[in-house]
Each structure stands twice: as C-alpha cells, then as structure tokens.
Amino acid sequence: MTHEEILAQFGPREAMEYDVVVVGGGPAGLSTAIRLKQLAAEHGKEVSVVVLEKGSEPGAHILSGAIMDPRALTELIPDWKALGAPLNQPVTEDAMMFFGEKSAIRTPGFLLPPNFQNHGNYVISLGNLTRWLAQQAEGLGVEIFPGFPAAEVLYNENGSVKGVATGNMGVGKDGEPTDSFQLGMELHAKYTIFAEGSRGHLGKQLIARFKLDEGRDPQAYGLGIKELWEIDPKRHQPGFVMHTAGWPLDNDTYGGSFLYHMENNQVVMGFITGLDYSNPYLSPFEEFQRWKTHPNVRWYLEGDEAQGIKPAKRVSYGARAITAGGLLSLPKTVFPGGALVGCDAGYLNVSRIKGSHAAIKTGMLAAKAAYDAVTNGRQHDELSAYPEAFEKSWLHEELNKARNFKSWFKLGLLPATVMTGIEQFVLRGRMPWTRHRDTPDHAALKPAAQCKPIVYPKPDGKLTFDRLSSVFISNTNHAEDQPAHLTLKDNSVPVQVNLAKYAGPEARYCPAGVYEFVKNPDDTDRLQINAQNCVHCKTCDIKDPTQNIVWVTPEGGGGPNYTNM
Numbered sequence: 001m002t003h004e005e006i007l008a009q010f011g012p013r014e015a016m017e018y019d020v021v022v023v024g025g026g027p028a029g030l031s032t033a034i035r036l037k038q039l040a041a042e043h044g045k046e047v048s049v050v051v052l053e054k055g056s057e058p059g060a061h062i063l064s065g066a067i068m069d070p071r072a073l074t075e076l077i078p079d080w081k082a083l084g085a086p087l088n089q090p091v092t093e094d095a096m097m098f099f100g101e102k103s104a105i106r107t108p109g110f111l112l113p114p115n116f117q118n119h120g121n122y123v124i125s126l127g128n129l130t131r132w133l134a135q136q137a138e139g140l141g142v143e144i145f146p147g148f149p150a151a152e153v154l155y156n157e158n159g160s161v162k163g164v165a166t167g168n169m170g171v172g173k174d175g176e177p178t179d180s181f182q183l184g185m186e187l188h189a190k191y192t193i194f195a196e197g198s199r200g201h202l203g204k205q206l207i208a209r210f211k212l213d214e215g216r217d218p219q220a221y222g223l224g225i226k227e228l229w230e231i232d233p234k235r236h237q238p239g240f241v242m243h244t245a246g247w248p249l250d251n252d253t254y255g256g257s258f259l260y261h262m263e264n265n266q267v268v269m270g271f272i273t274g275l276d277y278s279n280p281y282l283s284p285f286e287e288f289q290r291w292k293t294h295p296n297v298r299w300y301l302e303g304d305e306a307q308g309i310k311p312a313k314r315v316s317y318g319a320r321a322i323t324a325g326g327l328l329s330l331p332k333t334v335f336p337g338g339a340l341v342g343c344d345a346g347y348l349n350v351s352r353i354k355g356s357h358a359a360i361k362t363g364m365l366a367a368k369a370a371y372d373a374v375t376n377g378r379q380h381d382e383l384s385a386y387p388e389a390f391e392k393s394w395l396h397e398e399l400n401k402a403r404n405f406k407s408w409f410k411l412g413l414l415p416a417t418v419m420t421g422i423e424q425f426v427l428r429g430r431m432p433w434t435r436h437r438d439t440p441d442h443a444a445l446k447p448a449a450q451c452k453p454i455v456y457p458k459p460d461g462k463l464t465f466d467r468l469s470s471v472f473i474s475n476t477n478h479a480e481d482q483p484a485h486l487t488l489k490d491n492s493v494p495v496q497v498n499l500a501k502y503a504g505p506e507a508r509y510c511p512a513g514v515y516e517f518v519k520n521p522d523d524t525d526r527l528q529i530n531a532q533n534c535v536h537c538k539t540c541d542i543k544d545p546t547q548n549i550v551w552v553t554p555e556g557g558g559g560p561n562y563t564n565m
Contacts, residue, residue, distance in 0.1 A: 001175050006168060010177070013165060014185045018048045019374045021163055021189035023150040023202060025053030026062055027126065027356050028342025029195030030133040030142075031076055031363030032370075037140035039371040047374055049142050050187060052166065054149030056557040058134035061197075061536055063226060063320040063565050064126040065258055065270060065353060067091060067118055067241060071394075072360035077136060086128040089263045091118040092239030097296065099247040104296045115351040115402065118241055123260045123268075125564045126356055147557035153202050154186060160380040161337030163188040164202065167553050172481050190379035191370045192338040195363065198323040199538040201553055203344040212331035212340075217407075218440040219346060220325035221542045222255070225288045225511050226270035227470075228316040228564060232309045235300050236265045243353070248290040253277045255284075257291055258353065259300070266315070266564070267300060272322065272353075275441040275509075275543050279451040283508040284539075285319075286456040289464040301463055311462065317470040318565050319511040319537040324350040327396075327403040328436060333387050337380040339366045347395070351402035358395055365389045403434065445545045448503035467513035471533050475561035476512070478554055484531040485554035486514060486540065493548040494527035502545055509543045511535070535560045 007013070020036055022029045033049045040047040055061040070087060073080055080087070096107040096116050107116075134144055151167035164187055170180035194203045198221065207213050240261045249255045254274030261267050271288035292298060303311035323346040330347070333340045341347075341362040348355035369386035373379070390396055459465045478485075488494065498504055499517055504527075506515035512533045517525050536559045541551040 018189045021187045021192045022051045024195035025058040028359035028363040031360040032367045033142040035364045035367035051144045053146045059127040059130035060561045062127040062130045063318040066126040069357040072357040087122040089123045095242040097244040149553035151553045196344045198321045198343040200344040210335040217328040219329045221275045222272045222322045222324045223284045224272045225319045229312045231312040276444040278446045280502040280505040281454045285511040321538045327399040334382045351405040361395045478532045478558040482555045487550045
C-alpha cells in the first residue's frame with residue numbers, strides 16, 4: 001500500500017498548530033528552541049515551540065569527536081557551568097602528528113596553526129551535552145517529542161512550507177498497515193526550522209525544491225567513525241588531544257584522525273575519511289581499524305604485564321557523516337516558511353574539526369529572526385534577517401578564514417598542509433584567493449578496473465574488530481517488521497552498474513554492514529540490505545556513485561542509542 005493509499009484509507013491526519021516547529025533535537029535544534037523561549041520570556045510574549053527528535057531520546061543519535069569551543073554556548077546560556085553543563089575536561093595539550101606506517105612526526109608547538117590550537121576548549125560527549133540542552137529547553141516550556149521523526153514536508157498552496165508530518169507507525173515489511181498501525185500527525189507552523197544534522201532527509205529535499213545550492217560549490221562530506229575506550233590510568237592523560245594525518249590513507253585521499261582523553265580514564269578515537277575518495281576498494285571502516293595498529297595509537301590500548309598495565313576495553317562505537325564543504329558550499333539557508341540551521345545547512349568548520357559551536361550559534365540567529373517575524377504577525381515568508389545576521393557574525397568571519405581548507409586537498413596532503421599553514425598561520429585568514437570545487441563526492445569514484453584492490457588484515461578482536469560486533473555496541477535497533485528505510489530508485493542498478501563497474505562499493509563504504517552482495521540459487525548476484533544494522537550515518541545516500549540509494553526515515557525511535565558518545 002502506498003503512502004497516498006494509506007492516507008486515503010485512514011486520513012485525515014490529526015494536526016497540531018505551533019508558532020515554530022523545529023525538526024531535530026540536536027544542538028542546533030535545541031538552541032533554536034531555547035533562544036525562542038528566552039526571547040519570549042524577556043519580552044513577556046507567548047511563543048509556542050515544539051522539537052521533533054527521531055531518536056529514542058535527545059542525544060541518542062548524536063555522534064561527534066568532540067572538542068567544544070564554548071563561545072556560542074556562553075552566549076546562549078551564560079551560567080552553563082553553574083547549571084551543570086557536562087563540559088568537565090578542559091584541553092590541556094595539543095599534538096598534531098603526521099603518520100607513516102611505523103613513524104610519526106609531531107608538529108612543533110610554535111608551528112601549530114591557530115585552527116589546531118584548543119586552549120580554552122573542552123573534550124566532551126556531545127550526546128551528553130544534547131541531553132542537558134534538552135533539559136534546559138523543557139525547563140523553558142519547549143515541547144519535545146522523542147521517537148517522532150519528521151518524514152514529510154508539508155506545503156501551502158502558494159508553495160511555502162506549512163510544517164511537517166511524522167511517519168506512520170505500525171506499517172509492516174510488505175507496506176501494509178498492521179494491527180498496531182497509527183497514522184502520523186501533522187505539525188503546522190508559522191515557521192519550520194530544519195536541524196536534522198548532516199545530509200538531512202528533508203533538508204536535502206528543500207535544497208533541491210528551492211534550488212538553495214544554486215551558484216554554490218558542490219557540498220563535500222566526510223565519514224566520521226568513532227570508538228570510546230576505557231584505558232589504564234597509567235596511560236591516561238586528561239585533556240590531551242592528538243590529531244593525525246597521513247597513514248593509512250595515501251597522499252591523494254583526504255582524511256585524518258583524532259584521539260582525545262576525556263575524564264574517568266576514557267579516550268575517544270576516531271577516523272574521518274573524505275567521501276570524495278576515488279578508489280572503490282577503499283573501506284573507511286577498515287582504514288580506521290588499521291590506524292589503531294600504529295605504534296603511537298596502540299600504545300594507549302595494549303596492556304603491558306611487566307609494567308602492570310591492563311589492556312584497554314572498547315565501550316562504544318558509532319559513525320556519522322559530516323558536512324565539510326564550508327562557506328563556499330553553504331546553500332541559501334532560508335526559503336518561504338522556514339530555514340536550515342547547523343549541519344543541515346553545513347556550518348561545520350572542518351579546518352578546526354568543530355561544528356557544535358556553529359550549530360548553537362546558527363540556531364540562535366534563526367531563532368531571533370523567527371521570533372521577530374512571529375511577534376510582528378508574519379508567517380510563511382523568508383526569514384531574511386537570519387542570513388543577514390550570520391554574515392555580520394563572528395561565525396561568518398571564522399568560516400571565511402577557512403573557506404579554502406577542503407579545496408586545497410584536491411592537490412594532495414603535502415600541498416594542502418603547506419597552504420593551510422600559510423592561510424591560517426601567516427595570512428591569518430586574509431586570503432587574496434578563493435579555490436572552488438566542481439565535483440560532487442559521488443562522482444569522484446573511479447571504475448574498479450582503474451584502481452588497485454586493497455587487502456585489509458583480519459580483525460584481531462583486541463585492537464581491531466569487524467562491523468557486526470561494532471554495531472552491537474552502538475545499541476542499534478530497528479523494529480524488524482517495518483519497511484526498509486534504505487530504498488532503491490531502481491533495483492537493478494546495484495548489480496548491473498555498481499557491482500559490474502565499481503566492484504560493489506556499498507559493501508565497503510557502509511560502516512555498519514548494511515549492504516552485502518550475495519549469490520542467488522542460480523549463481524547470479526543480488527544486493528542484500530540489512531536495514532536493521534543502520535546507524536543512520538547517511539554515507540550511502542551521499543557516496544552511492546549512481547545516487548540510486550535514498551535514505552528515508554524509519555519508524556520512530558529506531559537506530560543507535562549512543563551512550564557517552
């Protein structure tokens with residue numbers, strides 16, 4: 001049964017009216033909601049605000065490094081420390097390393113560009129901060145609906161955004177309503193703010209419908225894969241921050257890694273692979289596993305009986321795409337009836353590997369524009385004050401300094417490193433040039449016949465692991481009797497094009513083992529989609545060379561349930 005047929009049989013949907021609907025309960029969405037309520041309280045006004053969150057709770061799907069610059073949080077909630085915000089571990093030392101397979105060169109401190117300096121920042125769990133922000137929002141009267149993904153944008157007759165509809169519940173694998181079927185509900189708003197994170201399902205549709213990316217560089221993405229470990233106290237250095245570049249990636253593949261020491265003898269480590277890589281045999285997951293075997297990384301994880309050091313224990317795993325194009329790829333962020341904030345638009349400063357401060361700041365700017373519009377009796381028009389305020393903000397100044405960062409890596413690691421150093425350290429962001437990119441990430445993949453296969457070592461179960469055991473500790477769960485939320489435009493393409501021409505890259509770029517090519521009884525191939533494994537990273541939606549895979553929202557509450565990530 002199609003969506004339209006379900007509506008015809010079970011409709012109409014219940015509708016709820018709000019001044020502002022926020023789609024996404026991450027830092028950007030919650031900051032939008034908090035600032036709206038703050039402004040209303042300051043001026044003695046009533047503004048109704050609701051936040052829809054697809055995870056089982058705010059923070060369940062949040063994954064980031066993370067080092068946080070508290071500047072925007074201080075603007076939003078000046079007394080955050082007294083209120084118990086979980087920013088507990090200040091950065092104490094920075095290290096930027098260039099890896100060879102067995103070697104490591106550390107950049108001298110006096111040569112460390114400003115974008116890699118973290119004095120005054122904190123090593124945090126962004127998921128825990130999100131949970132705290134949700135508490136602050138609810139304390140101000142914001143309604144938060146966890147487990148309710150916004151599945152559809154609703155439009156007025158004049159084409160402006162009217163609001164969103166949540167997904168239907170209780171639809172079986174065959175697309176038919178089950179005994180537990182429940183029709184989704186509509187949420188109408190004067191303005192709808194989209195804060196879905198990188199490669200937002202609805203944000204992508206809005207960018208296409210309103211041509212918001214016209215005249216911009218193609219957006220660039222990376223896949224970030226992260227693990228949380230508990231290590232021996234003798235090798236724990238609270239606040240120590242290490243970033244690396246180089247091995248195991250080749251010089252023509254953009255990427256890097258991080259290892260951050262949190263409180264409580266925990267370290268977070270992760271690997272970011274630019275999704276503009278060209279070799280279809282490359283596996284970002286396997287590259288991350290290889291990286292952990294480097295002497296400068298494994299030292300923290302391996303035990304040493306002679307010194308009384310216990311082996312480290314892997315606690316959690318997750319993956320998420322990041323929007324890395326920066327200012328040159330930033331789409332127009334407003335359209336009739338709504339706006340894009342945070343990573344749904346692409347405000348991450350990839351040169352600093354930081355986006356949470358940008359998410360909070362853009363949420364605040366959009367909130368001010370929406371508040372002024374609502375209290376002046378407006379609705380469903382463009383919030384032009386939001387991008388205007390952004391262009392005058394410290395965030396625009398920061399992103400402008402780093403606007404060429406991703407583009408330089410088209411030239412390789414060494415030229416990119418040199419040019420980034422010149423721009424950030426010597427010119428201090430006053431660049432006389434702009435480097436543009438013209439190729440979307442999915443188009444960068446070369447045919448397999450032009451590339452060398454990569455043979456990855458088998459996991460040892462101590463430092464390196466397989467995908468399925470990794471997904472297990474992400475606490476990922478989807479109701480099995482529901483339609484797959486990873487959809488194909490054409491079922492023949494995976495075998496006839498992707499497997500035949502690109503050696504089936506789906507089986508390698510997915511960090512959760514969702515896609516695998518299996519043999520039919522007649523020895524032909526087919527793509528099997530294990531949707532229950534999906535950690536909602538969105539890599540398939542981005543990297544599929546034929547753009548045949550479309551990620552749609554699953555039933556509410558499904559996906560990972562990250563703890564301390």
